[in-house]
Amino acid sequence: MSINDPQRQMIQEAMKSIAERKPGRTKLVYDKTKRTIVAVSEGTQAPRALNITADDADMFAVATLSSRWLREHWPELKRDGSIAVALSSWDGGDALTQRDLGVQPAPSPEQGTVVLDERTAAPAGVAVRIVLAPTDGTRPDAATFLAPDGSFYRAAGRRTAGGDDQPIDVCFADVQPELATRRAGVLESTVLADKMVLCIGLGTGGAHAAIELAKCGVGRFTLVDRDRLSVGNVVRHPGGISQVGRLKVNVVRDLIHEKNPDAEVATHPVDVSYENQESIGQLVAQSDVVICGTDNRPSKLLINQLCIEAGVVAVYGGAFRRAYGGQVLRVRPKQSLCHQCFVAAMPDEASDVEISTSSDAEAVAYSDQPVAVEPGLSMDVLPIANLLTKLALLELLAGKQTSLSILKRDFDAPWYLWLNRPEPGTQYASWPPLSASTDEMTIHRWYGIYIERDPQCPVCGDFLSSIADGYGLDLTSLNELPASPRQES
Amino acid sequence: MWTTDQRKRLVLEHEILQREGFDQFSVYINKATDTYYAAGTATANSGRRYQLHIPIPSGYPGERPPMYLIDPYPLRMANGNLVTSLGVSHLMHTLEPSSSGWAQICHWRTARWHSGIVLQKVFLKGLIWIEAYEQHLATGRPLAEFVLTMAERA
Numbered sequence: 001m002s003i004n005d006p007q008r009q010m011i012q013e014a015m016k017s018i019a020e021r022k023p024g025r026t027k028l029v030y031d032k033t034k035r036t037i038v039a040v041s042e043g044t045q046a047p048r049a050l051n052i053t054a055d056d057a058d059m060f061a062v063a064t065l066s067s068r069w070l071r072e073h074w075p076e077l078k079r080d081g082s083i084a085v086a087l088s089s090w091d092g093g094d095a096l097t098q099r100d101l102g103v104q105p106a107p108s109p110e111q112g113t114v115v116l117d118e119r120t121a122a123p124a125g126v127a128v129r130i131v132l133a134p135t136d137g138t139r140p141d142a143a144t145f146l147a148p149d150g151s152f153y154r155a156a157g158r159r160t161a162g163g164d165d166q167p168i169d170v171c172f173a174d175v176q177p178e179l180a181t182r183r184a185g186v187l188e189s190t191v192l193a194d195k196m197v198l199c200i201g202l203g204t205g206g207a208h209a210a211i212e213l214a215k216c217g218v219g220r221f222t223l224v225d226r227d228r229l230s231v232g233n234v235v236r237h238p239g240g241i242s243q244v245g246r247l248k249v250n251v252v253r254d255l256i257h258e259k260n261p262d263a264e265v266a267t268h269p270v271d272v273s274y275e276n277q278e279s280i281g282q283l284v285a286q287s288d289v290v291i292c293g294t295d296n297r298p299s300k301l302l303i304n305q306l307c308i309e310a311g312v313v314a315v316y317g318g319a320f321r322r323a324y325g326g327q328v329l330r331v332r333p334k335q336s337l338c339h340q341c342f343v344a345a346m347p348d349e350a351s352d353v354e355i356s357t358s359s360d361a362e363a364v365a366y367s368d369q370p371v372a373v374e375p376g377l378s379m380d381v382l383p384i385a386n387l388l389t390k391l392a393l394l395e396l397l398a399g400k401q402t403s404l405s406i407l408k409r410d411f412d413a414p415w416y417l418w419l420n421r422p423e424p425g426t427q428y429a430s431w432p433p434l435s436a437s438t439d440e441m442t443i444h445r446w447y448g449i450y451i452e453r454d455p456q457c458p459v460c461g462d463f464l465s466s467i468a469d470g471y472g473l474d475l476t477s478l479n480e481l482p483a484s485p486r487q488e489s
Numbered sequence: 490m491w492t493t494d495q496r497k498r499l500v501l502e503h504e505i506l507q508r509e510g511f512d513q514f515s516v517y518i519n520k521a522t523d524t525y526y527a528a529g530t531a532t533a534n535s536g537r538r539y540q541l542h543i544p545i546p547s548g549y550p551g552e553r554p555p556m557y558l559i560d561p562y563p564l565r566m567a568n569g570n571l572v573t574s575l576g577v578s579h580l581m582h583t584l585e586p587s588s589s590g591w592a593q594i595c596h597w598r599t600a601r602w603h604s605g606i607v608l609q610k611v612f613l614k615g616l617i618w619i620e621a622y623e624q625h626l627a628t629g630r631p632l633a634e635f636v637l638t639m640a641e642r643a
Contacts, residue, residue, distance in 0.1 A: 274548030366579035484519040
């Protein structure tokens with residue numbers, strides 16, 4: 001068969017289509033009569049033939065290397081002719097991923113070497129050998145590497161396992177540009193890279209919000225949570241069973257790095273309390289936005305106070321009991337109501353909280369009146385976490401023109417209410433079914449609600465003047481406090 | 490340690506107590522330690538006297554101040570047992586006792602406290618608790634039968 005043979009050209013075309021997983025004009029079939037693979041025009045009926053699909057052709061393991069890592073180590077490779085590479089082996093060696101690409105290695109490590117000369121042998125015990133051969137770069141593909149000196153190389157790999165020497169596909173990943181390309185339709189890739197988000201409370205909602213923002217390209221995070229991941233958390237938390245016992249700040253840090261490897265993440269496994277309000281206040285002041293995912297009022301009110309003092313926007317999210325619904329509050333200091341205004345204006349809503357941990361229960365229980373731990377389902381918490389994330393994202397994008405700018409019109413209310421179900425015993429129990437209502441309030445819809453800021457708020461308003469006025473007192477002429485008649489405090 | 494606003498607020502709270510018929514209570518400053526507390530003697534309808542003591546925490550008003558009943562000491566229930574032996578009790582509306590053994594009256598739980606609540610309201614809850622305590626002593630019935638669970642609104 002000559003090189004110009006039409007069948008040969010059709011096979012080449014069909015194989016290209018299969019490799020690119022795109023439909024082409026020709027396809028490959030196994031001709032049972034001829035007992036060989038042939039190429040036929042797409043649409044041809046071949047009764048004694050077996051169609052060959054991309055999955056049939058996907059025979060080799062794939063090794064993925066970091067382009068950036070190779071660029072950084074290029075001088076070393078040029079000098080020594082080879083360079084060691086640590087790989088994670090997944091699924092019995094089906095995928096070999098360079099460890100530098102991510103933070104979570106597979107349980108099976110594998111050693112590899114990258115060489116410039118095909119004759120360079122792999123060191124003893126090294127199973128994967130990747131050869132970089134010069135190429136002209138006219139048809140770059142995933143296996144093509146552009147060296148810092150502007151020259152192109154094509155990678156081919158082999159893996160030795162159990163006495164077998166198998167070819168492997170090699171592809172290069174340029175992580176940040178590839179991630180940025182996927183966001184570019186909605187967000188400019190660099191818009192969020194310098195933004196700092198302080199995430200306080202890394203339960204289901206807080207952790208989810210942090211990871212979602214990492215996916216959007218937020219580049220700097222400070223994570224605060226004193227808790228460790230427990231087995232019970234796993235049914236809701238992004239962290240999995242293999243992470244049980246780890247501090248949540250570390251679990252979430254690693255999950256952020258899985259989505260945005262260049263993100264700077266600082267971790268603080270501490271409680272949010274008045275004892276450490278100074279250090280938490282410093283973290284707040286360094287942030288562009290604070291996401292509060294804590295589940296108790298004292299910490300929310302403390303964060304509120306610190307954010308108002310620092311002039312930093314905060315977004316608070318919380319589920320109602322057993323996550324029958326939830327709410328999100330966005331506080332723009334001295335512009336919209338703050339969390340203190342909210343608890344004073346809406347005490348019932350502010351007190352309707354999910355009891356998802358034993359410490360939540362202890363905070364409201366009495367020794368003679370226990371409170372059950374009743375967490376909701378993950379799927380019922382995630383809508384709340386998603387809006388929390390979106391409001392935080394819009395604040396981070398304030399002043400930037402993006403496709404999301406239009407949403408500033410839609411998300412202009414400070415308080416948002418969501419119902420997962422019309423919980424019996426609540427004011428929402430009689431809400432009509434989704435199918436029966438188009439203009440009444442129903443479950444599974446967000447409601448943005450306006451509540452005015454309280455100008456007499458003790459945190460964001462002028463409480464002292466207003467209360468003095470209320471009692472007919474003049475703040476400028478108050479007497480000094482009496483000194484303690486006793487020695488102890 | 491204390492912000493200007495915190496100090497101003499405590500002065501104002503003292504003035505409110507004096508002018509609003511709560512002048513049996515005062516806010517005091519301990520200049521040696523630069524700490525504050527509010528205290529005073531509550532007189533029950535029966536004429537019995539009870540000493541209330543509220544150490545002001547450094548995070549006040551954001552942080553909830555505890556209210557202790559420091560005299561009579563030790564405080565006993567109708568059955569003769571110590572009130573403090575109950576710990577955090579719904580039936581007697583008490584929270585964790587102090588390290589020195591004073592009974593802590595539940596005015597607002599930490600989960601319900603906010604900085605809009607003033608000390609005048611806290612002392613008022615203390616007075617209500619004392620009346621309910623006296624009813625408990627008279628009848629042996631739990632204190633919770635004489636007071637509703639305390640509402641949140643200041």
